[in-house]
Amino acid sequence: xKEQVSILDxxxxxxxxxxxxxxxxxxxxxxLFSFDTRFxxxxxxxxxxxxxxxxxxxxxxxxxxxxxxxxxPPTHYLDAKASVIRSRSIGGSFTEELTVLNxxxxxxEFVVRVDMGADFADVFEIKQSQRKQGRAITAxxxxxxxxxxxxxxxxxxxxxxxxxxxxxxxxxxTFHVRLDPHGEWINQLDVDTVIYGARGEDIRANLxxxxxxxxAEINAEHDEVVERAPKLGCDCQPLAGAYLRSxxxxxxxxxxxxxxxxxxMAAGLPWFMTLFGRDSxxxxxxxxPFLPDLVPPTxxxxxxxxxxxxDDFRDEEPxxxxxxxxxxxxxxxxxxxxxxxxxxxxSTPLFVILLDEYxxxxxxxxxxxxLEAPARGALDWxxxxxxxxxxxxxxxxxxxxxxxxxxxxxxxxxxxxxxxxGRLPGFPxxxxxxxxxxxxxxxxxxxxxxxxxxxxxxxxxxxxxxxxLKERFNRDFWLPDREFYALALDPDGRPVDALSSNIGxxxxxxxxxxxxxxxxxxxxxxxRLFSGxxxxxxxxxxxxxxxIGYHVGTVxxxxxxxxxWGLWRYGFREEAGRICEGILSASRHFGGRLPEAFAGYERGxxxxxxxxxxxxxxxAWSAGTPLLLLRVMLGLEPQGEHLIIxxxxxxxxxxxxxxxxxxxxxxxxxxxxxRTAGDPVRRR
Amino acid sequence: xxxxxxxxxxxxxxxxPAVLRSPVRGTLQLRLTTGDHCEHWRVELAPGSARVTRxxxxxxxxxYGSIDLFDRLVTGRAHGVASMLRNESTLTGxxxxxxxxxxxxxTRPGTRxxxxxxxxxxxxxx
Numbered sequence: 001x002k003e004q005v006s007i008l009d010x011x012x013x014x015x016x017x018x019x020x021x022x023x024x025x026x027x028x029x030x031x032l033f034s035f036d037t038r039f040x041x042x043x044x045x046x047x048x049x050x051x052x053x054x055x056x057x058x059x060x061x062x063x064x065x066x067x068x069x070x071x072x073p074p075t076h077y078l079d080a081k082a083s084v085i086r087s088r089s090i091g092g093s094f095t096e097e098l099t100v101l102n103x104x105x106x107x108x109e110f111v112v113r114v115d116m117g118a119d120f121a122d123v124f125e126i127k128q129s130q131r132k133q134g135r136a137i138t139a140x141x142x143x144x145x146x147x148x149x150x151x152x153x154x155x156x157x158x159x160x161x162x163x164x165x166x167x168x169x170x171x172x173x174t175f176h177v178r179l180d181p182h183g184e185w186i187n188q189l190d191v192d193t194v195i196y197g198a199r200g201e202d203i204r205a206n207l208x209x210x211x212x213x214x215x216a217e218i219n220a221e222h223d224e225v226v227e228r229a230p231k232l233g234c235d236c237q238p239l240a241g242a243y244l245r246s247x248x249x250x251x252x253x254x255x256x257x258x259x260x261x262x263x264x265m266a267a268g269l270p271w272f273m274t275l276f277g278r279d280s281x282x283x284x285x286x287x288x289p290f291l292p293d294l295v296p297p298t299x300x301x302x303x304x305x306x307x308x309x310x311d312d313f314r315d316e317e318p319x320x321x322x323x324x325x326x327x328x329x330x331x332x333x334x335x336x337x338x339x340x341x342x343x344x345x346x347s348t349p350l351f352v353i354l355l356d357e358y359x360x361x362x363x364x365x366x367x368x369x370x371l372e373a374p375a376r377g378a379l380d381w382x383x384x385x386x387x388x389x390x391x392x393x394x395x396x397x398x399x400x401x402x403x404x405x406x407x408x409x410x411x412x413x414x415x416x417x418x419x420x421x422g423r424l425p426g427f428p429x430x431x432x433x434x435x436x437x438x439x440x441x442x443x444x445x446x447x448x449x450x451x452x453x454x455x456x457x458x459x460x461x462x463x464x465x466x467x468x469l470k471e472r473f474n475r476d477f478w479l480p481d482r483e484f485y486a487l488a489l490d491p492d493g494r495p496v497d498a499l500s501s502n503i504g505x506x507x508x509x510x511x512x513x514x515x516x517x518x519x520x521x522x523x524x525x526x527x528r529l530f531s532g533x534x535x536x537x538x539x540x541x542x543x544x545x546x547x548i549g550y551h552v553g554t555v556x557x558x559x560x561x562x563x564x565w566g567l568w569r570y571g572f573r574e575e576a577g578r579i580c581e582g583i584l585s586a587s588r589h590f591g592g593r594l595p596e597a598f599a600g601y602e603r604g605x606x607x608x609x610x611x612x613x614x615x616x617x618x619x620a621w622s623a624g625t626p627l628l629l630l631r632v633m634l635g636l637e638p639q640g641e642h643l644i645i646x647x648x649x650x651x652x653x654x655x656x657x658x659x660x661x662x663x664x665x666x667x668x669x670x671x672x673x674x675r676t677a678g679d680p681v682r683r684r
Numbered sequence: 685x686x687x688x689x690x691x692x693x694x695x696x697x698x699x700x701p702a703v704l705r706s707p708v709r710g711t712l713q714l715r716l717t718t719g720d721h722c723e724h725w726r727v728e729l730a731p732g733s734a735r736v737t738r739x740x741x742x743x744x745x746x747x748y749g750s751i752d753l754f755d756r757l758v759t760g761r762a763h764g765v766a767s768m769l770r771n772e773s774t775l776t777g778x779x780x781x782x783x784x785x786x787x788x789x790x791t792r793p794g795t796r797x798x799x800x801x802x803x804x805x806x807x808x809x810x
Contacts, residue, residue: 154770334763371706388802
């Protein structure tokens with residue numbers, strides 16, 4: 001059973017235990033959060049001084065939960081004389097309705113209490129216990145309890161209001177309840193989170209989209225997102241379940257940026273409820289065939305926040321696309337660099353890739369024209385600041401050793417990039433997949449230059465540079481005796497020779513020589529990398545392999561979706577299908593909601609997909625995974641004004657039907673069905 | 685008014701062709717305060733051009749902050765977005781205009797080209 005229960009709307013979210021309680025914790029962020037600040041750190045319900053015990057939890061919806069509880073320890077509950085329902089939702093503010101039911105035939109009195117507290121921790125401070133620099137005040141009032149935090153102009157407030165009469169003290173509210181035989185008592189608590197702007201107004205009140213939407217409005221918005229997406233009909237239950245779950249999670253992860261006033265996609269609950277360059281681009285690439293409207297706000301904001309000067313604290317350079325934007329106290333007071341932070345080596349080429357892919361699906365040349373300067377800036381970055389050592393590759397090395405990121409590729413944990421024997425290379429590092437993205441960005445940039453920007457000379461230059469990069473890469477990164485590409489180059493230009501999932505992304509970007517694609521595919525589906533559920537981040541015989549190591553052995557659904565795309569690109573349909581089947585089967589163990597990562601254990605060993613201990617869920621690019629896998633299985637590829645449909649549905653999956661796929665062709669349907677032994681027409 | 689701020693605004697029209705390359709268009713009204721004094725600057729931004737006046741009037745975006753903060757911004761010693769996040773400055777209206785405008789802010793004094801630093805460190809030709 002899950003330890004935590006989460007609800008969210010955009011980047012406002014609440015994480016509690018199974019009773020619905022919040023207690024201060026430093027290892028996992030429980031509490032009510034909004035824009036990277038914790039507005040509630042204590043929220044504990046007792047009845048007659050006793051904690052409650054959960055009978056069941058209804059968490060079918062992303063923005064509301066109901067907890068069915070009884071007072072006292074579990075051994076007593078079978079003849080409980082009372083029960084409690086906590087019904088809560090998030091929509092701008094947090095609302096909790098408490099219902100106490102008297103099951104006995106006589107009048108009863110209860111003392112119901114909710115302990116309350118707000119520590120206003122920044123999301124970066126959760127794991128530390130340092131004292132806050134600003135001043136906190138708690139003020140009990142009539143029917144309300146107000147928590148205030150100020151540090152210079154930075155001003156946050158939590159206001160808890162009660163409908164029912166209460167005794168209010170600085171640490172909570174107490175309700176004296178008298179219930180008739182079989183009677184019930186209902187009270188609603190409203191919790192407002194306030195982010196003050198310059199003139200004492202809540203910043204969010206001025207947002208064009210409006211911050212406080214009602215639950216009904218939120219549900220209507222979610223429904224609209226799901227309604228707009230193509231309809232899936234299929235025999236395969238894991239696929240159907242994962243598809244619906246994904247659409248709902250993607251709808252819920254959209255938030256309105258307080259600094260930017262547009263609706264962006266948060267990356268993942270609970271650590272990454274904000275805009276990430278890399279995550280938002282990968283998610284956009286995954287959802288493009290299904291929800292193309294989600295893409296323009298993201299891509300426009302990434303362009304607007306493109307780096308324009310050298311800033312060592314933020315690892316910023318001209319033309320670079322951001323890594324992470326945060327809204328909290330530590331970003332504001334420059335204790336953390338996320339305002340925004342640019343420590344990402346790949347978001348810049350990925351930005352160009354997304355712009356091209358977006359146009360190929362939608363035909364929206366207006367946006368490509370509008371973003372010509374940022375796209376050229378991004379392409380320039382690849383060969384200027386990106387090529388840190390002047391060797392024709394894109395390198396990374398942070399200039400902020402205290403709060404910057406060591407590894408600036410998608411595997412950004414400290415030990416993710418290693419030699420086969422486990423040693424760690426020095427900096428700067430040039431990871432292989434980044435070179436693939438740079439190649440693809442040049443090829444796609446060339447297409448845009450030729451077809452939209454009317455600059456054929458630039459197109460030719462980019463294509464020539466891409467060809468040279470491909471040749472150079474296949475010489476310097478290829479390990480001929482082992483028949484795979486090195487994970488990276490070290491600062492001396494020597495291969496960092498670990499076998500990793502990164503080689504799958506190379507297939508996706510097209511930088512792999514035709515004669516090397518076969519061995520790469522064989523490694524990806526071989527026993528060292530493929531667990532049966534998916535491709536491990538690191539092969540199981542490498543020095544740093546750990547099946548529950550964040551980037552050194554776990555299976556990442558998003559990673560696998562791009563690997564499947566890559567295999568398809570090089571014609572390995574059956575291999576791509578095995579990945580689709582594995583990941584979708586794994587999704588059953590998570591109720592259709594693929595987590596950020598799960599353990600790299602052999603499928604035959606556990607026959608159960610084991611979640612990575614602190615995996616984020618829902619996470620945008622995991623939610624996007626079933627969508628991209630569908631695209632791969634149906635072989636959906638725009639070509640001019642048409643959509644090519646070339647299905648290769650894995651064995652046993654039956655029929656897969658996707659209706660109303662939007663794009664420059666209008667709406668198109670796709671149908672595929674798996675080959676089976678009994679199928680005379682499509683037998684192999 | 686400080687000399688630094690005045691000098692900064694004076695350079696904008698000449699720098700605009702290199703700085704404003706995106707199809708951004710609109711008016712940004714800046715109100716710079718010090719104590720009870722307040723001064724106004726108005727910048728009309730368009731692709732490749734920036735027109736600066738001391739007028740006030742309706743605008744597409746409004747920026748509020750102290751003269752001292754603005755001095756630090758235009759000398760590369762403060763950061764535009766971070767100052768908004770800590771509420772030392774405020775923006776209302778079209779944020780894209782401010783994001784375009786902040787491209788006029790210079791690099792922090794003393795910052796070196798990261799390529800030079802990395803190539804020195806690895807013993808490669810700069």
